[in-house]
Amino acid sequence: MRRFLFIAGFCALLPAAGAGAQERPAEAKPPKAAAKGAGKAKGKANGEAPALERWNRMTPEERREALSRLPAERRRELQQKLQQYRNLPPEQREQLGERYRAFRQLPPEQQNRARDLFRQFNSLPEDRRPLVKQEYEQLRSMPESERNERMNSEAFRGRYTPSEQQMLRDLSQTFGSSR
Secondary structure, eight states: HHHHHHHHHHHHHHHHHHHHSSSSSSSSSOOOHHHHTTTTTTTBBBBBBBBBHHHHHSHHHHHHHHHTTTTTHHHHHHHHHHHHHHHHHHHHHHHHHHHHHHHHHOHHHHHHHHHHHHHHHTTSOOOTHHHHHHHHHHHTOOOOHHHHHHSSSSHHHHHSHHHHHHHHHHHHHHHHHOO
């Protein structure tokens, strides 16, 4: 659950962080020194490490400089996400990197849709998030025919609100199967 929320939160924060720093376009670039080191990272996609890894590789001074250009609330959120990332075991960081690279491969309109879905998920009441997250993970592990059957079942419709049902359908369509 924490990984899902972390990915959701980080994906939602990155474009905003880039836009807030020096009026740059949505593709935020870290300072040159950090970008050079990030290009040499293992697991890079298209010659570039995920933005999370670039931020994590910045020196404390470079990070402070980049973060100082952000609004206070965004800065706190991004610092918290970076700390959560650093605290993950290496396997989970790699998995997160793979998911982030997959996210970056989506067309811009699907990335925006995914961000909207993540925001929607994060706006669910605290007690509903674990249920919706668990259902999403189960749906992801199913072949499409089983997934459709599950989403059309009476049990599914009885357990989730119409907006949760739609969110789960949209998440399943956007992110497909984990198989």
